[in-house]
Amino acid sequence: MQPMPKEYTFAEIEQKWQSKWEEMGIYRYDWNNKKLLPFSIDTPPPYPSGELHMGNVLNWVYFDIVARFKRMQGFNVLFPQGWDCHGLGIEIQVEKAKNIRKRDVPPDQFRTWCIELVEKYIAMMKEGILKMGASIDWSTEYKTMDPDYWRRTQLSFVLLHKKGYMYQGTHPVNWCPRDETAIADAEVDHVKKEGTLHYIRFHLEGSSEYLLIATSRPEFIPACVAVEVNPKDERYSKYIGRKIAVPLMNREVTIIAEESVDPCFGTGVVQICTYGDKEDVKTVIKHKLPVIRLLTESGKISEAGCKYTGLYVNQARAAIVADLTVAGLLEKSEKIQHEVGVCDRCKAQVEILEVKQWFMKTMPLSEAVVKNAEEIPWYPDYMKNRLIDWTKALDWDWVVSRQRLFATPIPVWYCKKCGEVIVAQEEWVPIDPRMQKPTNDKCPKCGGTEFTAETDVLDTWMDSSITCAVHAGWPDRADWRHLFPASMHPSGTDIIRTWAYYLMVRHLALFDERPFNSVLINGMVLGSDGRKMSKSLKNYAAAPEVLQKHGADATRQWAAGGGATGSDIPYRAQDVEYGRRFLVKLWNVAGFASSLLADYDPKANAKVDLQLFDKWILSKMENLTKKVTEAFEKCQFNIAVEEIRNFTWHVFCDYYVESVKDRLYRQEKESAAKRRAAQRTLYEVLYKILQLLAPITPHLTEEIYQNMYAEDKGFRSLQITLWPKVDSTLIDKTVEDEGDKVMALIENVRRKKAAQKLPLNIPIVSLEVYAGTQTSADLIISAKEDIAGTLKVALDDFIVIPKAGQGQEVLQFPGVIPVAIFGTVAKK
Numbered sequence: 001m002q003p004m005p006k007e008y009t010f011a012e013i014e015q016k017w018q019s020k021w022e023e024m025g026i027y028r029y030d031w032n033n034k035k036l037l038p039f040s041i042d043t044p045p046p047y048p049s050g051e052l053h054m055g056n057v058l059n060w061v062y063f064d065i066v067a068r069f070k071r072m073q074g075f076n077v078l079f080p081q082g083w084d085c086h087g088l089g090i091e092i093q094v095e096k097a098k099n100i101r102k103r104d105v106p107p108d109q110f111r112t113w114c115i116e117l118v119e120k121y122i123a124m125m126k127e128g129i130l131k132m133g134a135s136i137d138w139s140t141e142y143k144t145m146d147p148d149y150w151r152r153t154q155l156s157f158v159l160l161h162k163k164g165y166m167y168q169g170t171h172p173v174n175w176c177p178r179d180e181t182a183i184a185d186a187e188v189d190h191v192k193k194e195g196t197l198h199y200i201r202f203h204l205e206g207s208s209e210y211l212l213i214a215t216s217r218p219e220f221i222p223a224c225v226a227v228e229v230n231p232k233d234e235r236y237s238k239y240i241g242r243k244i245a246v247p248l249m250n251r252e253v254t255i256i257a258e259e260s261v262d263p264c265f266g267t268g269v270v271q272i273c274t275y276g277d278k279e280d281v282k283t284v285i286k287h288k289l290p291v292i293r294l295l296t297e298s299g300k301i302s303e304a305g306c307k308y309t310g311l312y313v314n315q316a317r318a319a320i321v322a323d324l325t326v327a328g329l330l331e332k333s334e335k336i337q338h339e340v341g342v343c344d345r346c347k348a349q350v351e352i353l354e355v356k357q358w359f360m361k362t363m364p365l366s367e368a369v370v371k372n373a374e375e376i377p378w379y380p381d382y383m384k385n386r387l388i389d390w391t392k393a394l395d396w397d398w399v400v401s402r403q404r405l406f407a408t409p410i411p412v413w414y415c416k417k418c419g420e421v422i423v424a425q426e427e428w429v430p431i432d433p434r435m436q437k438p439t440n441d442k443c444p445k446c447g448g449t450e451f452t453a454e455t456d457v458l459d460t461w462m463d464s465s466i467t468c469a470v471h472a473g474w475p476d477r478a479d480w481r482h483l484f485p486a487s488m489h490p491s492g493t494d495i496i497r498t499w500a501y502y503l504m505v506r507h508l509a510l511f512d513e514r515p516f517n518s519v520l521i522n523g524m525v526l527g528s529d530g531r532k533m534s535k536s537l538k539n540y541a542a543a544p545e546v547l548q549k550h551g552a553d554a555t556r557q558w559a560a561g562g563g564a565t566g567s568d569i570p571y572r573a574q575d576v577e578y579g580r581r582f583l584v585k586l587w588n589v590a591g592f593a594s595s596l597l598a599d600y601d602p603k604a605n606a607k608v609d610l611q612l613f614d615k616w617i618l619s620k621m622e623n624l625t626k627k628v629t630e631a632f633e634k635c636q637f638n639i640a641v642e643e644i645r646n647f648t649w650h651v652f653c654d655y656y657v658e659s660v661k662d663r664l665y666r667q668e669k670e671s672a673a674k675r676r677a678a679q680r681t682l683y684e685v686l687y688k689i690l691q692l693l694a695p696i697t698p699h700l701t702e703e704i705y706q707n708m709y710a711e712d713k714g715f716r717s718l719q720i721t722l723w724p725k726v727d728s729t730l731i732d733k734t735v736e737d738e739g740d741k742v743m744a745l746i747e748n749v750r751r752k753k754a755a756q757k758l759p760l761n762i763p764i765v766s767l768e769v770y771a772g773t774q775t776s777a778d779l780i781i782s783a784k785e786d787i788a789g790t791l792k793v794a795l796d797d798f799i800v801i802p803k804a805g806q807g808q809e810v811l812q813f814p815g816v817i818p819v820a821i822f823g824t825v826a827k828k
Contacts, residue, residue: 002707004594008587010551010580014699018130026071026717027135029078031473034482039075041067042468042486042516043136044499045082045144047089048121052128052543054533054571055492059522061559062637063490064134066520068695069632070487071135072723078483080140080471081129085118086407086460088179088187088345093117107405114406118145128543133552133698135719140471144408144463151430152470153463154411156510157400160360161423165509166400168421170356172281173399174341177299177313178348181403182357184459185394186498188341188350195338199267199331200324202227205243205252211236212331214266216338218324219317220273221247222305223294228270228283231257236269247329248320249306256287275352278395295351297403313349358401358410358456362505366391369504372514379635380566383496383521387504390497398505400459407457413438417448465502468515489516493523493566520635523568533571541571553697554579560696561641582645583700586689589653590704593682596664600679602712608677611663612783616739617656618730620647621685626726628692637696644692652685655743662789674785687713688724741776742783745769749791764793769800777802 021027030036041063046056067079094113095101102110122143129136142149160166173182198218201210213227224246229236236255243252260279261270272283274291284291292304301308301316308316324330341350369391378384401410409432411424420443424431428439433453442449466474472483485507491500500519507515526532527539534540546555550573557579562569610618624647631640660678663671687709690701698719705718715721749767750760771777780787780800788798 001594001597001600001709001711003598004587004591004704004707006591008584008700010553010583010700011548013703014131014133014552017699017702018133021135021717021719022138024716026720027067027077027079027137028139029080029137030076031477033076036074036076038078038483039067039070039487040078040471040483041080042471042489042503043080043082044490044495045084045142045464045467046125047084047087048118048125049089050121050124052125052132054525054541054543054546056125056128057132057543057546057555058525058559058562058569059490059492060129060132060134061556062520062522062565062635063488064132064136065560065632065637065695066488066490066635067135068698068719069723071719072691072694072721074722078140078471079134079136080142081136081138082140082142082464082467082470083118083122083144084460084464085143085145086457086463088181088183088343088402088404088460090114090117091404091406092179092346102405111406115145118143128547131544131547131552133556135698142470144460145406147430149463149470150408152466152475153408153458154424154429154431155426155475156466156506157411157458157462158424158426158429160506160509163509165361166358167361168356168358170354171359171396171399172275172352172354173357173396175295175297175351175353175355176343176346176348177295177297177351178346179343179404180297182353182355182399182401183343183350184399184461184498185396186461186501187344189344189347190339190341192337193340195336195340196333197266197336198321198324198333200247201329201331202247202269202271203245204239205245211239211244211255211269212267213269213271215271215276216336217273217276217317218320219301219308219313220276220294221271221320222249222301222308223273223275223292224249224253224271225274225284225289225292226253226272226287227255228258228261228272229255229268230259230261230263232259233261233263233268235263248323248327258283258287275354277352281352282395291354293354295353297353297355299348299351313351357399358412359397360400360505360509362398363394363396365505365508366394368508369501372504372508376514376517376519378519379521380564383493383519383566386493386496387500390501398459398502400462401456402459404457407460408463409433410454410456410458412454413451414454415443415446415448416450416452418443418446420445420448422451461498461502462506464499465506466510468503468507469511484511485514486516488518488520490520490522493521493568496521521566523563523566526568526570528570528572530570541573546573546576550576550580551583551699553583553699556696557582557641557645560637561645562638564638565635582649583697585649585653586693587700587704589648589657590686590708592657593686594708597679597683597708600676600683602680602683606676607673608680609673610677610681611660611674611786612735612739612742612779613656613659613786614677614681615730615732615735616743617652617681617685619732619736619739620651621688622726622728622731623736625688625692625724629723629726632695640692641696644689644696648689648693652689655746656685657682659743659746659786659790663786690718691721691724694718694721738779742780742787745780746787746790761792764791764797766797767791767793767799769798771800771802774802 067077071077091102094117174188176183195216197214197216199212199214202213203210227244231237239255240257242255244255245252272280274284275281293302294304296302299313301311303309308319343350370388373384373387411429411431411433413422413433422438437451468486469484473480503515529539531537554576558576624643627643628640663674663678666675690705694701702718753760769780771780777800788795
């Protein structure tokens, strides 16, 4: 056993062990070991965004705790790491940085800039993840922008096309006019915005009579294809089937019956336009109405808009409102708050366009998604409802094609002669159809030899929604199902509808099996003011700065203890500082222990004489082990960290260590057995504390382990020691109750000293304890030596009286043994 260094220098310790753990290879998954049970974590490949933020810290700490805990339980842990490179956000950032639009430069140049930015951001984020101490197997690192990963994504596309899940068609899709690309439902954020509700007169055919329609989107009047009313609405049912004039347009449409119209919303009369919203889409399909394509891909009004052609949406809205006013067709306008769909990356308002795209059939899988979500454990359990509710609410299949440049190519060509769609064969991938022809060189339908490449690319979620299979080694390893499904899928509350959902539908479609067997959810990080952390709100903390100032172990304590799993948690610097103070306390008690254990031989079988306080702390230690193990199994990290800290700081340091100090300092021969008992208890309890803390604060616990325990325990690292099992033979409720009473006695005497503003180490001249019963007196006498040593009173001056105090000024505390202190303290 080596003496502990005096100072706790977290920066030096953390950097040292992050390097040594990697050198030791203790985080490497052993692909050849089939004896140990595997535990695989479906680590989320993040979008490279540059600086690590506190939200990253929160979710990585969560699943790193799981990885470390399972490793100590003896599992062969696979903790991989990838990077989801093809996000739309990268293209937007390149455009801003270069002050260009992607169509302004050659595609290859733009893709090169994207790759350079991704590499820069990955390096920044990786540095932060390493500083955090995540126990990742870096030999598994991958990037979705690499052709070898294209191969997997493209192969999944080919296989799903063969199975009938992938198809091409012209359908309404969410469209971002700023980025000029289709986006999925999951990429649409719904935000509250101020708008204007315009009440517009629609004149009935051949009549001065009109119906009043309230709309927030008058710019869609040129694309009006019908007007609908509820057939049960007595105000308007008589008009069903009649023609009505479209304002400012020289044409008429039919008034149709639709039971879904809410008579209480607006005026109860609704214009159907192609397409103002999803309800328009449903109505057009149901009633087989014509489609007028009003918007172009760039968000301008098309030729169908007549005099408004070429205007952007906002411009067209203003122009049409002005013309309606001049024509006497605008009755009134009023401000409203309404929900608007925006692109989750660029925040432009999303439109609905009918365009030709590639889709994956997901609606037929909805029942299977719900069934599998209900069958597996979620931490916390109620989070499963987010996936289930999202799945049940979906109206459309998943649009998987994108009109972007930096993404995995869709492996498809079109025959110039006959238009046949040619999908790559499995053995052709990876392939870029923009650069290569089909391998067979001939159209299978007409024999043509000239082809047009598909220029659309795949949605980035097509890359990251096969990670469970990819991490397991699909399609290259014959034994990939040994690691599939993944043991745990970690996800954030904000990406359940995307990543968790897409993983589920892709793997169910590809392999007819769910991708993961449990789900761990983390919430969002809030600023200290309770609002979502944001630089603009000035409540933002940069993770690199927090890690630099407080260290990884203190920051990890904040993440683990900040709140219940799945809940949003605030970042407060004082919480991290509290974690640092706890680490200093643990460091100091370890230093104290190492000095008093210098002559202790853990392998010696010398007889020990366990005293009440020894049995008391050992029983409480086993109960703590049970509570912490259960908390880790349920991913209740906040419970685990608080139980450990409270036990360590108060039960162990403040009570046990203080109460056996005197015994540990004794060198008399007749006290040897009792001293060894205190040494053994101190040694073993501190070791178990280190083990329980190891998943949360790995660096400091490792340093203490290496100084005090490595030689005896024989493991290269604390991180691969065996997780402590509960020894039920050491649990004794009676002993705990008795120890609690005696500890309360000690505490009460200390309070008496504190009330007199006296240091705790000043000796007491005379101490009388009125036990109240003979049983209590016997209990106190059994621990008399430790009590006297702790309270600094000579044994001869420590009197235990079985009866209750009578007439004396006795210090009384409800439920504990009464105490009287006579002569107070020794003279200085």
